[in-house]
Amino acid sequence: MKYIKDTLDFKIEEPSVITLGKFDGLHTGHRYLMDAMQKGKEQGLKCVIFTFDIPPKAIHKDAYSVLSTNEEKAHIFAEAGVDYLVECPFTDEFRQLSPYAFLQMLKEKINVKMIVAGTDFHFGYQRSGTYRELQQYADDLGYEAVIVKKKQYKGEDISSTRIRARIAEGDMEEANYLLGYSYFLTGPVLHGNEIGRTIGIPTANQRPETFKLLPPKGVYAVKVLAEGKQYDGISNVGCKPTIEGINPMGVETFLFDYSGDLYGKDIRVSFLKFIRPEQKFGSLAELKAQMDRDILVCKKYLNAE
Ligand SMILES: Cc1cc2nc3c(=O)[nH]c(=O)nc-3n(C[C@H](O)[C@H](O)[C@H](O)COP(=O)(O)O)c2cc1C
Ligand SMILES: Nc1ncnc2c1ncn2[C@@H]1O[C@H](COP(=O)(O)OP(=O)(O)O)[C@@H](O)[C@H]1O
Incomplete structure (x- = not known):
C-alpha cells in the first residue's frame, strides 16, 4: 500500500475506485463499503481511501479520542487490500470548495472511475454535498457512484461513535463484535x-x-x-x-x-x-x-x- 500524507501535491494516474471518510476504526459497517470497493478492484481498478488527517485533540475542543491513530489505520487499511491511502491535510482551501468543485479537484488528482459512499456521506463546503449530489454529478465527471446502505446491529446503525461508547464503558465484547476485530x-x-x-x-x-x-x-x-x-x-x-x-x-x-x-x-x-x-x-x-x-x-x- 502506498501512503500519501502531508501533501496536496500528488497524482494517481491509474484508474481507481475511491471512498472518502474518516473510517475511524474501520468497523464492520465500513467493511460493507470495502466489499463494494472490492468489486471495483476485481474490474481492474486501484483501491484508494481518501481521508483527512486527524486534528489533534488539543486544538479542536470538540474533537474526540480516536479508535485508530493514523499509523494504526495505515496497518488496518493495508491488511484490507487498499492500494493507496491518501491522508490529506484539512486546509482552508479544502473547506471552501463547493461539492462540485471538490469532486473536480478529486478528478484532477486521482483518475477516479468509481466512488463508493454510504447514505450518510457528506462532502464539500459545510458538508453540503450528499450522496444525491454524488449521483447527480457522476455522468458529468465520468465516474460511477455506488451508494451503500448503513449496516445495523440490534436495530441501530453501526458507527464509530457507538463503538467508542462501548469501549469507554469497558464493554470490549460488543465493541469487538461491532468492529469485526479486537x-x-x-x-x-x-x-x-x-x-x-x-x-x-x-x-x-x-x-x-x-x-x-x-x-x-x-x-x-x-x-x-x-x-x-x-x-x-x-x-x-x-x-x-x-x-x-x-x-x-x-x-x-x-x-x-x-x-x-x-x-x-x-x-x-x-x-x-x-x-x-x-x-x-x-x-x-x-x-x-x-x-x-x-x-x-x-x-x-x-x-x-
Ligand atoms: C495484571 C496486572 C494487574 C495490575 N493491577 C494493578 C492495580 O490494580 N493497581 C496498580 O497500582 N497497579 C497495577 N498493575 C501495574 C503494576 O503496578 C506494574 O505492572 C508494576 O508496578 C511493574 O511496573 P514496571 O513495568 O514499571 O516495572 C497491574 C499490572 C498487571 C500486569
Ligand atoms: N513475558 C514478558 N512480558 C512482558 N515483558 C517481558 C516479558 N519477558 C521479558 N520482558 C521484557 O521485560 C521488560 C519489562 O520488565 P519490567 O521489570 O517490568 O521493566 P520496565 O519497568 O522497564 O517495564 C519488557 O519491556 C520486556 O522487554
Missing part, C-alpha cells in the same frame, strides 16, 4: 520502573497518544502481537496508584510464555475482556498476590475462548 493499541515498548521483573511479572509498557481512546482503567485479558508472533497476555490500563509518585497513563502487558527483550519494539495489544478495575493496594506484596489471581482468571478466560 480493539487494539500499537506502539513501542518503553522503559518503566523495573519493578515488574522483581515480582516475577515483567510488563511491556506502552504510553499511547493522548487522543487514542483507551478502555476504562483496569485489568484486561489481551492478545499480543510481538516480534511477528501471537501471545496471550494480561494488561493493566491506568496510572498504577500503588506505585509511589505520579505515573502517567499507560498500558502495561505481561505476555504469557514469552522471554526476551521488547524495549523499543512495536507491539500490538488487543483488548478482549475487562477483568477488574485498577486499585490502590497497601503494599507491593498485596498487588503481586492480586496480579497472580488476575493471571489465573485471564488464562481461564483465554483458554475457554
Whole structure:
C-alpha cells in the first residue's frame, strides 16, 4: 500500500475506485463499503481511501479520542487490500470548495472511475454535498457512484461513535463484535520502573497518544502481537496508584510464555475482556498476590475462548 500524507501535491494516474471518510476504526459497517470497493478492484481498478488527517485533540475542543491513530489505520487499511491511502491535510482551501468543485479537484488528482459512499456521506463546503449530489454529478465527471446502505446491529446503525461508547464503558465484547476485530493499541515498548521483573511479572509498557481512546482503567485479558508472533497476555490500563509518585497513563502487558527483550519494539495489544478495575493496594506484596489471581482468571478466560 502506498501512503500519501502531508501533501496536496500528488497524482494517481491509474484508474481507481475511491471512498472518502474518516473510517475511524474501520468497523464492520465500513467493511460493507470495502466489499463494494472490492468489486471495483476485481474490474481492474486501484483501491484508494481518501481521508483527512486527524486534528489533534488539543486544538479542536470538540474533537474526540480516536479508535485508530493514523499509523494504526495505515496497518488496518493495508491488511484490507487498499492500494493507496491518501491522508490529506484539512486546509482552508479544502473547506471552501463547493461539492462540485471538490469532486473536480478529486478528478484532477486521482483518475477516479468509481466512488463508493454510504447514505450518510457528506462532502464539500459545510458538508453540503450528499450522496444525491454524488449521483447527480457522476455522468458529468465520468465516474460511477455506488451508494451503500448503513449496516445495523440490534436495530441501530453501526458507527464509530457507538463503538467508542462501548469501549469507554469497558464493554470490549460488543465493541469487538461491532468492529469485526479486537480493539487494539500499537506502539513501542518503553522503559518503566523495573519493578515488574522483581515480582516475577515483567510488563511491556506502552504510553499511547493522548487522543487514542483507551478502555476504562483496569485489568484486561489481551492478545499480543510481538516480534511477528501471537501471545496471550494480561494488561493493566491506568496510572498504577500503588506505585509511589505520579505515573502517567499507560498500558502495561505481561505476555504469557514469552522471554526476551521488547524495549523499543512495536507491539500490538488487543483488548478482549475487562477483568477488574485498577486499585490502590497497601503494599507491593498485596498487588503481586492480586496480579497472580488476575493471571489465573485471564488464562481461564483465554483458554475457554
Ligand atoms: C495484571 C496486572 C494487574 C495490575 N493491577 C494493578 C492495580 O490494580 N493497581 C496498580 O497500582 N497497579 C497495577 N498493575 C501495574 C503494576 O503496578 C506494574 O505492572 C508494576 O508496578 C511493574 O511496573 P514496571 O513495568 O514499571 O516495572 C497491574 C499490572 C498487571 C500486569
Ligand atoms: N513475558 C514478558 N512480558 C512482558 N515483558 C517481558 C516479558 N519477558 C521479558 N520482558 C521484557 O521485560 C521488560 C519489562 O520488565 P519490567 O521489570 O517490568 O521493566 P520496565 O519497568 O522497564 O517495564 C519488557 O519491556 C520486556 O522487554
